[in-house]
Structures are given as structure tokens and as C-alpha cells.
Amino acid sequence: MVSLDINGKRQNVDVPGETPLLWALRDELGLTGSKFGCGMALCGACTVHVDGQAVRSCITPISVVANKKVVTIEAVGNDPVGRALQAAWVEHGVPQCGYCQAGQIMSAAALLRRTPNPTDAQIDEAMDGNICRCGTYTRIRAAIKQAAAKRGGA
């Protein structure tokens, strides 16, 4: 039994401590917004925040995050940065299939928290770990910039 702080709520999961956070979220807690894409931290679809940092949940054992605050796409909108990004994503029509976009938004939110007004190069660097097979990158850049501007960055 491992006790986790997920989206501000204490939850127990009865699986071995080596279980990746992604599968605890998806299969044990029913939080399916975080996606499986590679299982090796190569694609970013599973990105969540652990104590505010963007983390690939597919390779993060639950034992490691037991005493940390985990935020997923389901709750990132409670934060003004997350909410601004979600609005910008809708406004710019960023999603195509949408599958990677939870991870994209989580990575973008972590970026804007540490760099409220990122340059193109900073956006590229922060987002390069998140693959979008539909090819929405140009709109992702535009949406991040819009969210930054609305947050008073640009």
C-alpha cells in the first residue's frame, strides 16, 4: 500500500512501490488524462507535475513520489497558468487527435511557471520531449505565447 497526494487529495493504492505513477493513476485511480505513449520517457504523453516540476510518470515509481504533491491534467486548470494554457489550446484549435495534448499542456505549464515569457528557443527546448504525431507544433508555440501574454508575460 502506497499513499499518494494526487491533485490535493490523499489516496492509497495497493500495488508494489515499483509501479510507475502513470499506471497507478490510470488503472488504479481512474485518472486516464495522463497518457501512455512509450513507457521510456521518450514522448512526454504521460507528463505530470511532481512538486511543480514536469515529470514523466511512465518511469517514475510511486514509491518515489509518496511524499510529494502530484498534479495531473485533470487538476492543472485549478492553477491560473494551467487554465490560461487550456483556454489558449481551445482558442488556437491546437488539438488534432488530442492524445498528446495533456502532456503538452503539463510541460507548457511547468515552462511558464519558471519562465513566464519564454522565447521561441526556450519553448522549443522545454517542449522537445513531447512528441505530437499529428504535427501541431506551430500551434502549440502560438498557444504558449498567447497564454504567456494573457498572464502578463509578453
Next chain:
Amino acid sequence: MSVPVIDRGSRPGQESESLVLANVSRRRFLKGMSLGGLVLAVGFQSTARAQEPKKYGADGMPNGWVDNPLVFVSIAEDGTVTIVCHRSEMGQGVRTGMPMIVADELEADWKRVRVAQATGDEKKFGNQDTDGSRSTRHFFEPMRRCGAAARTMLEAAAAERWKVPVSEVAAKNHEVVHGPTGRKLGYGALAKAAAGQPVPARASLRLKDPKDFRYIGKGELKLVDALDIATGKAKYGIDTRLPGMLYAVVARPPVLGGKVAKVDDAEALKVPGVVKVVQIEPSPMPALFNPVGGVAVLARNTFAAMQGRRALKITWDDGPNASYDSTAYKAGLEESARKPAKVVRNDGDFEKAAAGAAKRLQAEYYIPHLAHATMEPPAAAARISNGKCEVWGCFQSPQRARDLVAKRLGMSFDDVTVHVTLLGGGFGRKSKPDYGIEAAVLSKAVDGKPVKVTWTRDDDLHNSYYHTVSVEHLEAGVNEWGTPVAWLHRTAAPTIFSTFNVDAKNESPVELGMGVINVPFAIPNVRIENPEAIAHTRIGWFRSVSNIPHAFAVQSFVAELAAAAGRDPKDFLLEVIGPPRVVSPATLGDTWNHGESPESYPVDTERLRRVIEVAAHAAGWGKQLPKGQGMGIAGHYSFVSYIAAVVQVAVDPKGALTIPRVDVAVDCGPTVNPDRVRSQMEGAVIMGVGAATLGEISFKNGRVEQNNFDSYQVTRMTGAPKEIRVHIIPGEDYSKPMGGVGEPGVPPIPPALCNAIFAATGKRIRRLPIRDQLTV
């Protein structure tokens, strides 16, 4: 891509000539939707009769189209309009576009429209095979009629209520208005009465004047699923959760046609959370859409199942395809491509003209296998209870999933229901429902308990239906000005049809009709040849299919001829296309024409020329660029649309490639949702860049050598063009035929990119992917 003949299994009523809906459909619809206050009575359906001339468009597809408002529209008493989308959403925006068409003709207020997803049921909904860039061009008219019929019935109900002539009333923005008195009734208030109205005859329907469209062609509506996607609520096949569900992963034969020789599951069963190990029988060849078999581990969560699979000890009996080796196979294709072969088009006399030409040139191009690598790997869940099977999954063709699950389980077709989730990418992979059949087989193995099968990324890369591998050999004889007078194209590639017929060794008319025989160049002597190639893996269709290798070769070779002649590549390409004219596909030997009527959809070189000119003009073609930069152009006709791209590249002294900008011009006829046309072009550019720069699936000892996104690389943000500008040729005349959008943006990108690299560096890329070929 049109789907080859498949075994559709037993299906009551399949052979009947008339597929007109009976009242039973209405009851099923009512029960299924249970939204109350349902409008509208029995409707209409296209009928497929024997002995009729060849059918085109939606008429030519299995189960055709349906425009019955009863099937697609329901109105609740609170005025909520629910519109059913029967095509699968995989990022092309169809769940917004299709309902938008209905809503526009219905005069529905989009804010009060909900979208429901159809289950797999083509008798009820018409063709659902979401493939071939066909949804909008095949269903624009049926969906308009559907909305117009529903609107007409609401108007009739209002006129009856007010006891006024129907000519005095008109529906407008979710209410019906009586002109002379200004009285109004909302759609909710009219819902029940409208249900009692007869369905208007199709010929009597009044369609809107396009100038009155509210939504069609405007591109102002947000995607219906955007907020759910951005907040993590959107549900894909892999997200399916059912009470008591087991999670499965499958160890599949690494070589096509292989099977389990021996399995020891003792260690797997000791893994905490593992419940059961089940063997899935391999399917005989041809591969079709069947599971390849293997050993499944069922567990209480996906991770436990993955750990259990890791602990399996399996000895595989690989079978004859274990000899498949991509390096050797490439050499074999090259050898075939250098010898005369089956002639599939022959205009004039290539040999004679080439022999008399001022100069002969030749080049050979190689394009490897690709995997779709949808971000959501294949996944599906199934459960069986009371003799009925339900399947949930990310299916491009839910009807096919339903047919094949019924057949595999030996169940009646009517006892199988296929629920369609969102698809986390499709690109052709999810047209093949092998993973849905796996889920059903595994559910049956545990007495019908719900089971979800999740493919890992290595599963996806190891057991895909791969884009073909291709050697394209081109020769030309040119006159003293460098203009080609003789053109030979030998295309050597294993065919998709090998997946359906083990004896298929030549490209089919479908593949040849994708930019090899139907190239409308003004060259008098043309010979196209197609040597045999034997497939050793499952060949399938991948977004834009054979257009990728064909356009890469043709558009690269034209640029090579331009360079040899010392001519501007854009002007030279236009000259090779020749003057504006309309070319019948038949004269090009193209009997397929993307399934469309050759009269309605001839090859129009004026349209091809225009997109080339528009893309070039927008990109500033001809302007001076700094050293190490260059522009390349390509134009290609596919999926009955015309697309040209100008790619601008920068190559630094070490050979690092960046793409500052891409301009795409698209003529797909009139558009429903221009913003989604743009987004599809943007995505196609990035997928084309990925295929050109990074993408390669290779085989050794019959096994795929790539395991995940480290070895099978796709374009990331840093490798993507910094700017993509999409220029849509205005198509306001909605009586003109529509073209495809999802796929045709891809083919011009690899050649335009490589032509740009040539302009920037003088280096000609003939083998994809480019990867480190530019490194100095």
C-alpha cells in the same frame, strides 16, 4: 485508400438489394439515444442494386450513404439538438465538420448542438470506413439533405400548429418563425409534433443557398472535443475502463507467420497482480486484419501485465519470413528496378524517343518502410455477457471490427456491438482492427469478463501494417533544351494486396493510381513498369500511401532534370506539366481515380499549375537567400486534391538542417471547415518532414529493428518547420466536387524538402531518410 476485398463474414441481409430502413431501426434508435422528444420518422437510404453501372464516390462504397434525419438527428424537448457523427475522429476534425453540415442546413444554433458518436453499424449509418480522405467529400451532400429534411419537418409542424400555409414559415437559428405575424416556436417545443410529419421526398428538399451558410466554409467554430482534450476528459480506446476489467498485454510472434513453439509461464504467473496467461491462436495467411497470435498476460493493471510478459519464456517458430533483411531486400528491389518489367502504361515509344534524344538521364530513389506510430498505440476492450459481445476501441472502421469479431467468436453479427472512442491518431493503422479481435478473444477466454488489450510502443512498431518499401527507377530522354520527351518510371514495392492475397506481387491499380501512372505530364513518350516484389511482412496503408514514394521520385526527378538543363525548377515543373487542360484518368491508364467519377473528377492541370504558382508566389520564390539556404518546390495530385509546397531550408556548415518556413497551397474544392484544412496541411507538413528526415523501419532476421521513439524517430518541435503557411484556393462554388484533405498534404513535402536541400547545398538526396547524409 480504398479497402481491398475482405471477408465480411456472415451478415444477415448483406446480400439484399434494398437496405431501406425498417421501423425497427427507429425503435433501436430511440432506445439507444433515449433523449426524449425525438423528432422524425422513417427515412431514406441509398440502395445498391446489381447490374447497375459502376458506382463512384459514396455510392461506390460498401453500404453507401444514409441521409435519414431519424438516424442522425434528435431534438429534445429542451431544444438540445443531438447530431450523430458516424465517422471516426482521429484528428481530422470530423466530429466537428460532419455535425456542422447538418446543423447548418437544420438552422440549428451550434451552442445547443451535442455530438453523439455512432456505433459500428453501416446498414444504419452508411459507410463508416474513415479512410481515404473521404468523409467530407462523400457525406457533404447526404448530411446537407439530412439537415434540410429535419428543418422541413420542423417547419411543417409549426405551420400545422398555427394553421397557416407552410410557405409562410421559415426556420431560423433554432426556431421557426411565421413571417406575417412574427410568431415563433422553438425547436424543443416543435420536437414532438415534427416527429409526426412525413419525411419530405428527397427531390422536394430545399437546400440553403451557400451565401446563407452559418457555419460551412467559415472556420469559426471551435472543435467539439477541444475542451475535453485540454482538460484530460477526452476518452480514447486505451482509456476504456469497465467494472471488473482485466488488463492484457500480448507477446506476439516477432516474425510474420511465426508461432509459439514453446512457452513457460511459471515465472509470469508469480508476478504480483498477474491473473492468467492465455495463448492466442495464430491466424493462417493471408494476414488480413487478423491477430497474429501469441501469448497474452492478463493482470489487474497494465504494469503487472507488462511485468508478467517480461517473465514469460517463449521459444518462437519463426517460419520462412525469418530471412527478411532490409539491406538485402533493397538490393533485390534495385536489381528488379533496373530490368524491363510488366508495362502498366505505355504512351508513344519510350525507347525510340530516348534513343533519339539529345541526352539521357536516370536516377533511383529509395523510400523505406514506415510505421504509423500513432501516439495512442492500438488498444481495445471487450466483454461478453448473455451471448452478446461489446467492444470499445479506437477504430477507423468500426463495421469491419464488428464483422471480424463476430466471425472470430462465431457469433451472430447482431450480437456484436462496437463502440467507437476517440482515436489517438489513425493514419491508416487503426483501419485494421486486429487489436479489437484480440480483446474479444481474451474476454472469451475468461468467461466473458471485460478485458482491455494495450499495445506497448514496441508492440506497435514490431507488429504494424507497414508502409511499403520502395525503389523508384526513373529515366528520361531530353531534347536540346533539356525538356523531357521520353519518360520511364519503374516502381518496385511490395503491394498492400499481399496482406489479402499471398500471391499478390505487383502493385495494384489503386497503388499505381497514386502518382505513378496518373501523372499528367506533357511528355509524348511515357512508359511505366512494375516489377514483382514479394512481401515478407504485413504491408498496409499509411497516410497518403503509395503517393509518398511516387511523388518523392517524380518530383525529385523533375527537379534533377531542371538542374541538368540549368532551368528554374518551378518554371521547369510547370513546363513539364504543360498547358492548362483537363485530362481524363482513363487516358492515363488510371482505372481507379480514388474511387471517383472520371467525369466529375478529371485531372485538371490548370488546378495543379495554380497551386504551384500560388505556393511559389507566397514563398517569395526566386528571392535571394543567404548562403546555405535554399527553396524547393513540389506539386502533387492525390485524393482528388491538388497540393503544392515550397520548403525553405537552412543547412549550416556542419550539415545541420533547419526549416525556417513552408508554404503550402491547397485546392481541395469547396471547404466545410477551412481551419481544419489548415491544420491537416500543417500536420501533413510535419509528418512529411519526419518521413523525409528520420523515419525508417528496417528488418533483420525477419524482425523489426526499431523498438521505440529512440530508434524510430519522428519529428519533434525543434525539427519542425518554424513557420507553416497554408494558402487555400478559394472554392466558394459548393456545386463543385470536393477533394480529400487528410492525406494529400504529405506527398509533396519530402521532394520539396530534398529539392530545397539541393538548392542550398548542391547535394541531391535520393535515399530516405536523410538522417546524417548532410553531415560533413
